[in-house]
Amino acid sequence: MLRILQISFTFLFVIIGTTSAQTTEALLFPKCQDDICSCSSGTHEAIYNGRKYCAPDNTDSCPEHAVRLSAQVCECKKGYRFRTDDRKECESESMGGEPEP
Structure with a gap:
């Protein structure tokens, strides 16, 4: 029983650590809120058909x-x-x- 609890806690901490590490990286699929987009490096904010999106730089x-x-x-x-x-x-x-x- 104790071994199962140890494995469960370890698994839980690994999931929490992985999730928090991923959220600090640049967004792959940026969310636009109130006409402001969070674009990752190498991209810039652009508009197509009235919708904002992140377009690649230097194209x-x-x-x-x-x-x-x-x-x-x-x-x-x-x-x-x-x-x-x-x-x-x-x-x-x-x-x-x-x-x-």
Whole structure:
């Protein structure tokens, strides 16, 4: 019985210690309250469709009608395509014709 209590207390203290250590680290999924976000290092506060979120620092914005798929890759939205191979401008697919060289 005493051994079970010792194991239970040890387990409880490990859980409490781990939880308190994790709460002192930067937030992975920041909570925004009263229009103030707690962003981790390497990110900054940004707004999309009226909602605040944490965006990565030092990333160039994607061209108009494009969305960021990763830190390095932008892709044109549905109904649009890149005008040239340099992938710096999206044009409507309904305009017809091939992209200009």
